[in-house]
Amino acid sequence: MLSRLAGYVVATSAAFTVACAGPSLAQESEPDVTLRFQHFVSPLSANPSHFMGPWAEAIEEQSGGRIAVEIYPFMQLGGAAPSQYDLIRDGAIDGGWVIPGYQPGRFPEAEALELPFMTTKSGEEASRAAWHFTQEFLMDDFADVHVIAAHMHGRxxxxxxxxxxxxxxxxxxxxxxxxxxxxxxxxxxxxxxxxxxxxxxxxxxxxxxxxxxxxxxxxxxxxxxxxxxxxxxxxxxxxxxxYNLYFIWAMNREVYEGLPEDLRAVIDANSGMMASAWAGRAHDIGDxxxxxxxxxxxxxxxxxxxxxxxxxxxxxxxxxxxxxxxxxxxxxxxxxxxxxxxxxxxxxxxxxxxxxxx
Structure with a gap:
């Protein structure tokens, strides 16, 4: 069993080289801004494959190459998964994927969405509900970061x-x-x-x-x-x-607010309900x-x-x-x-x- 686990680590570490390169290497000229986002799972899993990667490509394309997005799996930029929110808040990374529940008691209102039999088995449906709920109850909790999407997984x-x-x-x-x-x-x-x-x-x-x-x-x-x-x-x-689990895809607030207005508009165009539903849909595809x-x-x-x-x-x-x-x-x-x-x-x-x- 341990030998198979070792093989998994080798295979996914190799995949990191490809994923970390990301779409930004395709740019023909130097971008104005490079954003480094981080998550804690394999780049081959559903959300990185069907949401994070395509989201980065959309940002780069719609900004005309002025924004490059590098996405690092397996916490390659440092820290541990439970510390992800603070890494974003403090500017150690520009953005990333956060599970608030990894810090029990810190964001108690978000737990309402995670209660037993609360959500349907569709990640997309649950994520649409999560975005509404986030707008009503959670934006103050996350005031020291910029929330791009709030979503749930599937069953x-x-x-x-x-x-x-x-x-x-x-x-x-x-x-x-x-x-x-x-x-x-x-x-x-x-x-x-x-x-x-x-x-x-x-x-x-x-x-x-x-x-x-x-x-x-x-x-x-x-x-x-x-x-x-x-x-x-x-x-x-x-x-x-x-059961279900609540996530946010978020940026450092100062980094977001420091972008030129037209580049902030690119982020905004790929945020909110559409991004939340997109992230949840990625889980359904992966399921x-x-x-x-x-x-x-x-x-x-x-x-x-x-x-x-x-x-x-x-x-x-x-x-x-x-x-x-x-x-x-x-x-x-x-x-x-x-x-x-x-x-x-x-x-x-x-x-x-x-x-x-x-």
Whole structure:
């Protein structure tokens, strides 16, 4: 298992050379501005392939080559995934991909979107809802960076190095990776032992037996080599995702505001709802590819029965109520946050453009 993990590191490190070069090398003359963006996953995974890279190309093309965008995977510019927001704020990098939930408690309002069964299984639909929610509730939280997009991934599943989950009792005692506080709260209610960790640590934790599995998307499965590291993948029934994760694609505020007006307009034209939906759609494309790859590898793919799903949903409702009570005690209106998140998700249901595969 460790030898396969080593092979993964070599392969993805080689891919970094290509990805880091990015579209900027195609410019025939020196750009006026070079922006260095950073993320923490493989350049071959869905969001870098279908959103970040094309977004950089659009910025370069629409600026007439005056802006170059370099995108660095695997935190190659330094720091760790949980510190990404501060790296952007402090100007260590010009921009990048942030999971606010990697710093539990710092951005509590964003957790409303991550609660169990909150979003549909479409990343695009969830991301449209996330942009609305961000505009209403989160811009003050992110005031010291410039938010380009706010988005969610697609469906979140349970991946286990063992048989597929069939009932809640099958989760008892399993050590399962969770990406956020709401996800780990749900895993705990399900009887598992939650282990919070960012996605870069997940493959090694599986290979070393630190965890028995975890919750993550289809689209990340190939780049994490889950076809080799786990045996089964289990989804819940219905059109709602077991959990979800909130992201922002953001720039250093001073760098953004320091751009000439016409170049800021290029960034603005590739920001907001269109960029958020674009980022979520990238996950949906990757989900279809990831599921196909796991099926081709012979891994077990399962969907829980409606009855078991309803049992889990009831536990998820308890997580949501406990979350409302907790954040309300801290001075936030938890019920209003949950109501708004549900409203925006309902409004955007059916707007996804990538067919979902069960």
């Amino acid at each position: 979140g599943l349970i991946h286990v190095d063992g048989p597929a989950i069939q009932e809640i009792a099958d989760l008892e005692g399993l050590r399962l990776r969770g990406p956020s506080r709401p996800a780990t709260l749900l895993l705990e209610r399900l009887g598992a032992t939650p282990v919070g960790m960012p996605v870069p640590a997940f493959p090694e934790a599986l290979a070393r037996g630190v965890v028995d599995g975890g919750v993550i998307t289809w689209e990340m499965s190939p780049s994490l080599r889950l076809d080799e590291l786990v045996q089964s993948h289990t989804d819940v029934a219905g059109d709602r995702s077991l 279809a590819d990831g599921r196909a790859a796991m099926a081709a590898a012979g891994n077990q793919i399962a969907t829980l029965s409606e009855d078991v799903t309803e049992e889990i949903r009831a536990l998820g409702d308890a997580v949501t109520q406990a979350w409302i009570d907790e954040v309300s005690a801290r001075g936030l209106d938890g019920a209003a946050l949950v109501e708004a998140a549900r409203r925006y998700v309902a409004e955007e249901a059916g707007t996804g453009t990538v067919p979902l595969t069960d």
